[in-house]
Amino acid sequence: MRDWLKEFKLHGAIWLHCGDPRAPHALLTSGLHSDGFVNTTAVTCRPELIEGILKSPDGLGPHLEEARGADWVIGSAMGAITLAHSAASVLRCRSGFTEKDGDRMTLARFHTLPGEKVLLVEDVITTGGSTLKTFDAVAGTGAEILPFLLALVNRSGRERLHAGKPERDRDGGISIEIRALITLDIKTWRPDECPLCKNGSASLRPKACWEELVSWNK
Ligand SMILES: [Zn+2]
Incomplete structure (x- = not known):
């Protein structure tokens, strides 16, 4: 069985704090401190790896097969564009992506039809916020969204996303199952509340200090 977490770590897509209080931790671009770091572009830039993930029986292969018959695979820009394209290539269907438009996501260049x-x-699903906006953009065209979605990394702490506005559905919307290759429990803190800082660990920019961060995991 392939160890996907190990592969993602080797490619620099995931770093997790080893638990040693002396080991440094991550300073994110948001300014928050964290005991982990995810950068999926380090794997989505490798088409052969993504193809392997999408076809492998111990990867997302069986889940993707369940989606056979889909007319479209759609992700949100920019991170999921190539993943959607690779998945659509396996399913022999079309791929598209949603883009930011102010506070929402919009299906600007693609036209899904009612019933498709x-x-x-x-x-990566961090809060699920952009995924729900993508859901709204696609659902607004009348297309039929499958009841599960595929993700490389789920760090949201959730197994399902609840989509759809309550006013459209008296039951409170639609529940979509998250099927992820890798599920992580990564914590973030405001700097003044960071327990790792309190223990004397230094906070480092992951991309700039990658070698130092990973040196503690060997
Ligand atoms: Zn800290």
């Missing part, structure tokens, strides 16, 4: 089946994909 759509599989949603994401590179």
Whole structure:
């Protein structure tokens, strides 16, 4: 069985704090401190790896097969564009992506039709916010969204996303199952509340200090 977490770590797509209080931790671009770091572009830039993930029986292969018959695979820009394209290539269907438009996501360049089946994909689900906006953009066209989505990494702490506005559905919307290759429990803190800082660990920019961060995991 392939150890996907190990492969993602080797490619620099995931770093996790080793637990040693002396080991440095991550300073994110948001200014928050964290015991982990995810950069999926380090794997989505490798088409052969993504193809392996999408076809492998111990990867996302069986889940993607369940989506066979879909007319579209759609992800959100920019992170999920190539993943959607690779998944659509396996399913022999079309791929598209949603883009930011102010506070929402919009399906600006693609036109899904009422009744067409759509599989949603994401590179990483952090809060699920952009995925839900993508859901709204696609659902607004009348297309039928499959009840599960595929993700490379789920760090949201959730197994399902609840989509759809309550006013459209008296039951409170639609529940979509998250099927991820890798599920992580990564914590973030405001600097003044960071327990790792309190223990004397230094906070480092992951991309700039990658070698130092990974040196503690060997
Ligand atoms: Zn800290």
